[in-house]
Amino acid sequence: QSVLTQPPSASGTPGQRVTISCSGSSSNIGSNNANWYQQLPGTAPKLLIYNNNQRPSGVPDRFSGSKSGTSASLAISGLQSEDEADYYCAAWDASLNGHWVFGGGTKLTVL
Amino acid sequence: QVQLQQSGPGLVKPSQTLSLTCAISGDSVSSNSAAWNWIRQSPSRGLEWLGRTYYRSKWYNHYAVFVKSRIIINPDTSKNQFSLHLNSVTPEDTAVYYCARSGGPLDYWGQGTLVTVSS
Numbered sequence: 342q343s344v345l346t347q348p349p350s351a352s353g354t355p356g357q358r359v360t361i362s363c364s365g366s367s368s369n370i371g372s373n374n375a376n377w378y379q380q381l382p383g384t385a386p387k388l389l390i391y392n393n394n395q396r397p398s399g400v401p402d403r404f405s406g407s408k409s410g411t412s413a414s415l416a417i418s419g420l421q422s423e424d425e426a427d428y429y430c431a432a433w434d435a436s437l438n439g440h441w442v443f444g445g446g447t448k449l450t451v452l
Numbered sequence: 453q454v455q456l457q458q459s460g461p462g463l464v465k466p467s468q469t470l471s472l473t474c475a476i477s478g479d480s481v482s483s484n485s486a487a488w489n490w491i492r493q494s495p496s497r498g499l500e501w502l503g504r505t506y507y508r509s510k511w512y513n514h515y516a517v518f519v520k521s522r523i524i525i526n527p528d529t530s531k532n533q534f535s536l537h538l539n540s541v542t543p544e545d546t547a548v549y550y551c552a553r554s555g556g557p558l559d560y561w562g563q564g565t566l567v568t569v570s571s
Contacts, residue, residue, distance in 0.1 A: 343498050376558070385564050391556065438514065441489070441554075442501070
């Protein structure tokens with residue numbers, strides 16, 4: 342059971358906009374930044390969004406993030422077939438002397 | 453560009469010690485602004501943070517509560533790398549293990565090592 346809660350699956354057709362939610366608590370998302378990762382099969386997670394809404398260099402602006410209270414969201418606009426992947430949210434949690442916590446992941450299918 | 457290269461065995465026997473190394477290029481294990489982490493991923497438990505080592509005028513180690521009695525993370529400044537040692541492993545420790553840098557978010561990750569605990 343992951344500390345952060347994500348829907349297990351999401352889907353959309355090419356060109357559509359999809360959003361993935363991530364629900365946490367006051368000790369993680371509520372007081373720290375949310376980050377998002379994209380994981381393709383057989384590869385390591387890749388940082389997609391950091392500090393709630395910042396994109397690392399090289400990440401297309403089709404990807405955007407937001408945070409409100411103890412929840413965060415990832416939005417993907419202009420969906421493309423190569424966006425089919427697993428997406429994870431993560432945040433630092435201040436409880437138990439501090440530790441990173443993750444969502445259970447959302448499998449995005451491009452129909 | 454920061455790169456992390458993992459090495460270590462893919463098969464460990466139950467009750468033995470799992471040991472992995474993460475070699476750093478493009479940054480320093482002694483950086484005053486980064487921390488060096490180990491994370492694992494399994495289908496049953498998802499992504500789990502195991503611990504980190506970092507230098508802020510002196511070395512600090514910080515471990516997840518659920519592995520605190522079994523884990524050691526060591527920096528090696530001479531080789532610019534850090535290592536994970538997890539003892540008394542059981543089949544439940546079977547997972548893909550990743551090293552990762554955090555200077556803020558967990559931004560750079562190693563390629564991952566599948567470690568299977570089996571006799």
